[in-house]
Amino acid sequence: MTHTVLVTGVSRHIGARVASVLAADPDISRVIGVDTVPPPSLTRDGGIPLGRTEFVRVDLRSPDIAGVFAAADVDTVVHMSLVSAPSRSTGRAAMKEHNVIGTMQLLGACQRSATVRRVVVRSTTAVYGSSPRDPAVFTEDLEPPDSPSHGYAKDAVEVEGYVRGFARRRPDVSVSLLRFVNFMGPGVDSPLTRYFTQPVLPTVLGFDPRLQFVHEDDAVEVLRRTATEDHPGTFNVAGAGVLLLSQCVRRAGRPALAMPSPAFQLLGNVARGAGLVEYSPEQLRLMRHGRAVDTGALESELGWRPKFTTAAAFHDFLSSRGLQTVGGARW
Amino acid sequence: MSVPHEAEDATVVPISAAPSYPRDPGDDGPLAGLLEFLRRRLTGDYEVDEFGYDAELTDKVLLELLRPIYHHWFRVEALEVANVPVEGGALVVANHAGTLPVDALMMQVALHDEAGRALRLLGADLVYQLPLLSHLSRKTGHTLACREDADRLLRKGELVGVFPEGFKGVGKPFSERYKLQRFGRGGFVASAIRAGVPIVPTAIVGSEEIYPKIGEVPFLSRLLGLPYVPITPFFPLLGPLGLVPLPSKWLIEFGEPIRTDEYDPGAADDPMLVFNLTDRVREVIQQMLDQLRLRRGHAFPPFL
Numbered sequence: 306m307t308h309t310v311l312v313t314g315v316s317r318h319i320g321a322r323v324a325s326v327l328a329a330d331p332d333i334s335r336v337i338g339v340d341t342v343p344p345p346s347l348t349r350d351g352g353i354p355l356g357r358t359e360f361v362r363v364d365l366r367s368p369d370i371a372g373v374f375a376a377a378d379v380d381t382v383v384h385m386s387l388v389s390a391p392s393r394s395t396g397r398a399a400m401k402e403h404n405v406i407g408t409m410q411l412l413g414a415c416q417r418s419a420t421v422r423r424v425v426v427r428s429t430t431a432v433y434g435s436s437p438r439d440p441a442v443f444t445e446d447l448e449p450p451d452s453p454s455h456g457y458a459k460d461a462v463e464v465e466g467y468v469r470g471f472a473r474r475r476p477d478v479s480v481s482l483l484r485f486v487n488f489m490g491p492g493v494d495s496p497l498t499r500y501f502t503q504p505v506l507p508t509v510l511g512f513d514p515r516l517q518f519v520h521e522d523d524a525v526e527v528l529r530r531t532a533t534e535d536h537p538g539t540f541n542v543a544g545a546g547v548l549l550l551s552q553c554v555r556r557a558g559r560p561a562l563a564m565p566s567p568a569f570q571l572l573g574n575v576a577r578g579a580g581l582v583e584y585s586p587e588q589l590r591l592m593r594h595g596r597a598v599d600t601g602a603l604e605s606e607l608g609w610r611p612k613f614t615t616a617a618a619f620h621d622f623l624s625s626r627g628l629q630t631v632g633g634a635r636w
Numbered sequence: 637m638s639v640p641h642e643a644e645d646a647t648v649v650p651i652s653a654a655p656s657y658p659r660d661p662g663d664d665g666p667l668a669g670l671l672e673f674l675r676r677r678l679t680g681d682y683e684v685d686e687f688g689y690d691a692e693l694t695d696k697v698l699l700e701l702l703r704p705i706y707h708h709w710f711r712v713e714a715l716e717v718a719n720v721p722v723e724g725g726a727l728v729v730a731n732h733a734g735t736l737p738v739d740a741l742m743m744q745v746a747l748h749d750e751a752g753r754a755l756r757l758l759g760a761d762l763v764y765q766l767p768l769l770s771h772l773s774r775k776t777g778h779t780l781a782c783r784e785d786a787d788r789l790l791r792k793g794e795l796v797g798v799f800p801e802g803f804k805g806v807g808k809p810f811s812e813r814y815k816l817q818r819f820g821r822g823g824f825v826a827s828a829i830r831a832g833v834p835i836v837p838t839a840i841v842g843s844e845e846i847y848p849k850i851g852e853v854p855f856l857s858r859l860l861g862l863p864y865v866p867i868t869p870f871f872p873l874l875g876p877l878g879l880v881p882l883p884s885k886w887l888i889e890f891g892e893p894i895r896t897d898e899y900d901p902g903a904a905d906d907p908m909l910v911f912n913l914t915d916r917v918r919e920v921i922q923q924m925l926d927q928l929r930l931r932r933g934h935a936f937p938p939f940l
Binding site for chain 2: 553
């Protein structure tokens, strides 16, 4: 059977890695990569070799994506172009449009298409929010007591709503909704990885959140498996175990600067205003209350579990950036 | 039927597979052990479980600080410890008193040192809103009192502790000492039935006398968002000195476990059954309290 896979968000690290893995799969006849910007150059910016991926530059917010569907018999869609932080130049409104309207356009095209059989959407565990009234460990069916009300997390909640609506309207299509925890690994560049490479790590006084990471290799493998086999449903994706922020800071060998919550927020806003960091309010909440998710559903569905635990993923990230603990840690 | 069934479900719980810390420091002597402990702590080379429980920190720091208070200040005697299951999930249900929840800490020491079990308490959500307390509570093994966390801990075979009276119990005036308050909505009983684990009724005598609450300041408690701001004979009169708990004599008795595995897990949705079982547990604890109080006699033996 011939497969044509459409991958969105292909100009960013994880998207490019997924596209290149799919392009290397002999069972897949065509991989079409879509993004609003061209992929970074291989030689200058350390891009990922995309293999035989055909790149199409499409603004997801426009109906142009339907043209791509019409031109190729796309049967699998891997949607990874959620933007997690507003870019300095275009701001929050453009980010929301990209995330929510982009997904709506893409799903609209999928709904019209007679060939689409499988849709995989990358979401985030940020949809659970982060609050002191949360259960310690979220399973996929839990309704968060405080649903996230801004930023990336709110976008993701809305995107998930449209994805579920699509799954209801097209029961013949296998829809996988993957809620990833924060990516961690040598190639990952996210607000959180930039946070851990700062010389001093600000933390919120009196709070020590639980964090979970998924290694980029495992994330790519989960996306590859869901893109090539039917695994309908919603799944949390995380490395085993949790790390406390204090553990992360110690393992990174960086000094922590604990400051009261209002000061932390003030500093965060100043740094954001100065363009030093990009983050959103729900990331601040995460730095206070943390979050952990259960990955039992994914593991029983795939019969596979991530190779990297949360701690191993973090260690791999640290060693790739040349960071290590003062005493030289052993894992 | 429900115990092995639930145990099967528990095998899919994956991220708790964190290994415990190495308990045996080796033959290098206490100093090397201490240095190794400090090295592990400073480099973050230790494990916490998915709830944030740090077994090493709890055993070596928190409980170590509490043990002198347990043995020498309150002279706690733990009775009928054999009623606490040696392994597997169980729900310890106890009375709550003393203005500040010192009883939770003493029960934790008793269960850790005398029954060899780590106690996983279900705490009020106020605890998780406050700085410091929120993460200390998680690190010492406790979590939010909600259905999901209770079910998850019991499925994993943990010893879960609950004070169903909540703030009504711990903040009641001294004149109502050793009178059990209402037992919430019986959510703890439903959790035990779902997991098919035994309920261990527990009576704590001595906690009522540590801070005899004779009044409160409603204005301040509203202002601070706290359930109450207490007045005791020594607080706020003596300032910080008034925070020293009175050295009452304590007894903690673990009662005979009440089995729930004869019910179908679906019975947890039967309100009548849950209410009846809740009342039964409450009556058992009240009887244990009355007997234990007689057995102890005076709260401050050398003086009264």
